[in-house]
Amino acid sequence: MNQVNRLFGVWTGVVFAFFYLPIAILIIFSFNESRLNIVWTGFTLEWYTSLWQDRGLVRTLQNSLIVATATTLLSVVLGTAGGWLLFRYRYRASTVLETLVFLPMIVPEVILGVSLLILFVTVGLRLGYTTIVISHVTFCFPFVMAAVQARLAGLDPSLEEAALDLGATPVQAFTKVIVPYLMPAIVSGALMAFTLSLDELIVTWFTASAGTRTMPLEIFGRVKKGLDPSLNAISTVFILVTVLAVFLTEALRRRNA
Numbered sequence: 497m498n499q500v501n502r503l504f505g506v507w508t509g510v511v512f513a514f515f516y517l518p519i520a521i522l523i524i525f526s527f528n529e530s531r532l533n534i535v536w537t538g539f540t541l542e543w544y545t546s547l548w549q550d551r552g553l554v555r556t557l558q559n560s561l562i563v564a565t566a567t568t569l570l571s572v573v574l575g576t577a578g579g580w581l582l583f584r585y586r587y588r589a590s591t592v593l594e595t596l597v598f599l600p601m602i603v604p605e606v607i608l609g610v611s612l613l614i615l616f617v618t619v620g621l622r623l624g625y626t627t628i629v630i631s632h633v634t635f636c637f638p639f640v641m642a643a644v645q646a647r648l649a650g651l652d653p654s655l656e657e658a659a660l661d662l663g664a665t666p667v668q669a670f671t672k673v674i675v676p677y678l679m680p681a682i683v684s685g686a687l688m689a690f691t692l693s694l695d696e697l698i699v700t701w702f703t704a705s706a707g708t709r710t711m712p713l714e715i716f717g718r719v720k721k722g723l724d725p726s727l728n729a730i731s732t733v734f735i736l737v738t739v740l741a742v743f744l745t746e747a748l749r750r751r752n753a
Contacts, residue, residue, distance in 0.1 A: 575640025
């Protein structure tokens with residue numbers, strides 16, 4: 497039994513090393529003073545300080561924040577409303593509708609990006625912020641809705657009934673009773689949507705214009721040109737932001753449990 501436990505422990509260590517060792521190396525080499533960034537030559541913060549002097553990176557970072565913020569707001573509204581309506585009103589086609597809503601979460605991103613591009617071209621919508629936000633909301637708001645539905649599974653129906661009995665309208669009961677109850681799930685879903693939108697590359701590649709390039713697109717374009725130590729620095733910043741968002745989401749999830 498001890499040997500089996502040791503074997504599983506070693507296997508777990510190998511899996512974690514496979515996943516996280518490349519990320520650890522990237523973070524370490526973001527402090528490497530060598531411009532070739534192949535051999536460690538010394539510690540420096542130059543690549544981090546130079547990030548804010550790179551107009552291209554700053555502009556794409558602004559684009560990413562604009563898109564992620566708009567995507568998060570729309571995803572929260574649609575995800576919360578969708579989760580509540582499917583919970584509150586059950587009808588014959590609700591299962592089919594719920595399946596269609598969650599489908600973009602599992603569809604390959606290449607297929608999703610191509611299909612959205614064809615849609616935008618067909619309807620004559622020019623590529624830009626609007627098309628990127630629409631694309632991101634398509635696969636982000638189901639995550640918000642999933643979080644809301646999980647929270648609604650533990651809702652006591654008497655809460656809404658009590659509010660209605662005390663004179664509240666259905667809208668007031670929803671905004672003053674249901675929304676506060678759902679707030680931890682809404683915030684958790686919003687953090688997930690913001691992170692997904694901020695990191696998205698493939699779908700954005702199909703739906704962005706030259707003037708609305710996001711940070712992942714900029715990084716991908718520069719990687720193809722050759723080694724750039726500043727990319728290690730900006731990637732490290734992205735990793736830290738993503739990890740922070742994941743920890744906040746997990747903390748909220750445990751608080752809801």
